[in-house]
Amino acid sequence: MNHDGWLADGCAALLVGPTGGDQRRAAAELGARAADAGLPQRDVVIQILRGAAAAWAATTSAAGTTAVHAAAATLLADTQTVVAAALDGYARAARAAVVRHDDERAAFVGDLLAGRVDPGVLAERAHRYGIRLAATHVVHVARSVDLHAALAHRVDAALAARFGDGNILTTLRDGELVCISAGGLRGIAPELAHLLLSDLGPGRWQVAVGRPHPGVAGLAASLDEARSSLDHAAKLGFTAPVLHAADLLVFPVLLRDRDAITDLVHTVLGPLTTARGGARMYLDTLTVLFEHQGNHTATARALHLSVRAVAYRLDRIRELTGYHPSQPTQRFTLHTAVLGARLLGWPPD
Incomplete structure (x- = not known):
């Protein structure tokens, strides 16, 4: 016709x-x-x-x-x-x-994740995008200073072509790339990382994956987990391109009792502030040591020091704090205190 x-x-x-x-x-x-x-x-x-x-x-x-x-x-x-x-x-x-399409999609995702709209109206709009509100979903969040609308369009089209229009919804929201996916799908995070790597290059972006949760409240929870994972990674200096909230659950636990973690940091690491040059050098040494599973040689290489210099710093930490990472129980306490210090931004620069 x-x-x-x-x-x-x-x-x-x-x-x-x-x-x-x-x-x-x-x-x-x-x-x-x-x-x-x-x-x-x-x-x-x-x-x-x-x-x-x-x-x-x-x-x-x-x-x-x-x-x-x-x-x-x-x-x-x-x-x-x-x-x-x-x-x-x-x-x-x-x-x-x-x-108009971008504005409508961004507005829908905003309402969906905020949960402030009448459920009946939200369900009608969700149907247009293939979202079943009662189902389980996972929220992926990508951060980069280079995100823009054209990139979001390309990523959305590529993910929809591979996983299906009704299984993926991607948009820019508050300067972040937010991707909502059906909970049972696999391979979305690696594919999203591949697309960002192809477009932006390495080291210019990071993706976090929330845990799967059911319902509208679950979408907001998964989003919060993904964004919190990116926040924690920034404070802790984690550079992995893809982060999973399920692997970082210890950090919300640490911050849940802020008074306790503050007390731990000041009690265990506080004496380092009396050292010549302050605590920063020793905190960095412990951080790199824990990242290399206690290997002195790898730590020295990463810090551009001799193995002897690393050993001297660790001995100095023991003299000041009474803790040494070679002792299993003391290593756990030191590691937790170092992570807490980075989460708290201690000591102030």
């Missing part, structure tokens, strides 16, 4: 009707109408040319070869004007549609 004959008829009328600015404005309106109707640009051009053919048929009755040639030249010039104006109008309407 021909749903776009109106476009050919409208162009034919334009080519035998108004000229100049009126012709261009009318053509732009036709192009915008075509974009709103979802017609591909290829079909827009085809219909304009059909309209031009119809307009030409109306000129063939002109007497004399010269008149026909003049009419043809005029028609070709007008056709060029109409095509250019129609495609400009089409492009403007298409861009406006993309902006």
Whole structure:
């Protein structure tokens, strides 16, 4: 069925009707109408040319070869004007549609994660995006200073193509790339990381994955877990490209009793502040040591020190605090205190 004959008829009328600015404005309106109707640009051009053919048929009755040639030249010039104006109008309407789509999607995700909208209204909007509110979902959050709308579109299209439109919803929200996925899907985090790596390069982004939770409240919980994981990673200096909230549950536990962790940090590490140069050097040494599972050689290499210098620092820590990482129970206390110090931003720079 021909749903776009109106476009050919409208162009034919334009080519035998108004000229100049009126012709261009009318053509732009036709192009915008075509974009709103979802017609591909290829079909827009085809219909304009059909309209031009119809307009030409109306000129063939002109007497004399010269008149026909003049009419043809005029028609070709007008056709060029109409095509250019129609495609400009089409492009403007298409861009406006993309902006509306992005705004609607971002607003829906915001309402969905905030849970402040009437459940009936939210369910109706969720159906449009393939989201089942009662189901289990996982929220992925990506952070980077280089995120932008075009990147979000590419990521959304790539994830939807691989995992299905009804299983993935991706948008920019508060400067972060937020991806909501069905809880049973696997492989989304690696695919998201691959897409960001391809577009932004290494070291310029980080992704966190919340735990799967059911219902609307579960979406907000998964989002909070993902964002908190990124916050903790920034404080602790974790540079892994993909973080899983399930692997970082100890940190919310530490911060849940802030008074207790503050007391632990000051009691265990406080004496380091009396050392020449302050506590920072010793905290960095312990941090790198724990990252390398207590290996003195690897720690020395990472700190650009000799193994003897590392051993000296550890002995100095024991002298000041009474704790040494070579002792199992003391190692756990020291490690917990070091993590707590980084979470608290202690000591202040």
